[in-house]
Amino acid sequence: MTDALLSLHGEALRLMPERALHLPDRRTLLVADVHIGKSASFRALGVPVPGGTTAETLARLDAAIARSAARTVVFLGDFLHSRLGRSSSTLDALSVWRARHPDLALVLVRGNHDLHAGDPPAALDIRTVDDGWRLGPFACRHVPEAADAAYVLAGHLHPAVTLRSTGDGRLRLPCFHFGAGVGVLPAFGAFTGTAIVDRTRSDRVFAVADDRVLEVPPSPARRGRSGARSVHPPD
Numbered sequence: 480m481t482d483a484l485l486s487l488h489g490e491a492l493r494l495m496p497e498r499a500l501h502l503p504d505r506r507t508l509l510v511a512d513v514h515i516g517k518s519a520s521f522r523a524l525g526v527p528v529p530g531g532t533t534a535e536t537l538a539r540l541d542a543a544i545a546r547s548a549a550r551t552v553v554f555l556g557d558f559l560h561s562r563l564g565r566s567s568s569t570l571d572a573l574s575v576w577r578a579r580h581p582d583l584a585l586v587l588v589r590g591n592h593d594l595h596a597g598d599p600p601a602a603l604d605i606r607t608v609d610d611g612w613r614l615g616p617f618a619c620r621h622v623p624e625a626a627d628a629a630y631v632l633a634g635h636l637h638p639a640v641t642l643r644s645t646g647d648g649r650l651r652l653p654c655f656h657f658g659a660g661v662g663v664l665p666a667f668g669a670f671t672g673t674a675i676v677d678r679t680r681s682d683r684v685f686a687v688a689d690d691r692v693l694e695v696p697p698s699p700a701r702r703g704r705s706g707a708r709s710v711h712p713p714d
Contacts, residue, residue, distance in 0.1 A: 480690045481496065481690065482496070487630060488615075490615060494692045495543055495546065495692065496688075496689065496691055497540075497542055498666070498687055500632065500662075503547075506547075506550040507551040508543055508549035508552045509552075509619070510543070510552065510553075510555065510667040511634025511664040511665070512556065512557045512590070512637060512666035512668055513667050514536075514666070515668070533573075534572060535669040536669045537572065537576045540552075540667070541579070550584060551583070551584040552586070553614065554586065554605075555588050555633055556593060556633075556635060557591065557593060557621065557634065558590075559597070565597075577602075587606065587608070588608055588619045591635070593607075610622075611626055611629075617632050618632070620632070620633040621633060622635045623661045623663045625661055626660075631661040633663055637653070637666040637673045638653065638665060639651050639652060639674060639675055640676055640686050641675060651673065653665035653666065656678065656684050680697045682697070
């Protein structure tokens with residue numbers, strides 16, 4: 480695994496291929512848009528989608544926790560996808576996962592899906608906090624909107640970037656997107672869509688390519704606005 484390192488507002492940030500952001504000095508891991516139970520929600524509506532995505536998501540979270548040695552995980556919104564996704568198998572999988580990490584502190588900044596899905600079961604011992612919860616110089620939010628006197632770390636947009644591949648092909652990859660006042664994390668869940676970021680030349684974008692995180696320089700042709708906008712994600 481090859482991480483990318485970034486310094487922001489006096490803090491070291493470690494961007495991990497697991498699609499997680501690690502704050503080493505705080506022993507804290509941030510992930511966005513986990514969307515647990517999304518595939519179960521679709522199946523409950525009669526849409527034939529594959530199973531196993533909750534197990535895949537939790538396995539990747541296990542890997543990120545093990546590599547970072549984090550003591551706290553902050554979910555930047557959309558932990559549960561919907562009420563339909565609160566199936567017994569999904570909740571059982573979460574209970575088993577939680578039992579593997581009894582000493583891990585969990586914090587959820589409620590997102591738009593959490594408002595409809597409801598808070599996680601009390602047995603999971605996840606602290607729920609208001610949007611804008613402060614973590615040192617950072618304001619933890621779900622929707623990436625700027626805040627006064629803090630740099631915002633958020634999700635919601637499921638950002639991605641398009642890279643040229645061999646020949647005339649293009650490769651679409653999830654990414655971390657850091658603008659002047661807002662940083663957006665890639666969607667963490669295994670069953671989530673993506674949306675191409677709209678960046679300025681001063682923004683920094685880091686693509687997640689399998690087991691590596693690579694910085695993507697701006698294209699001379701792209702001079703769009705920052706991705707710090709309130710829009711609907713592709714989920």
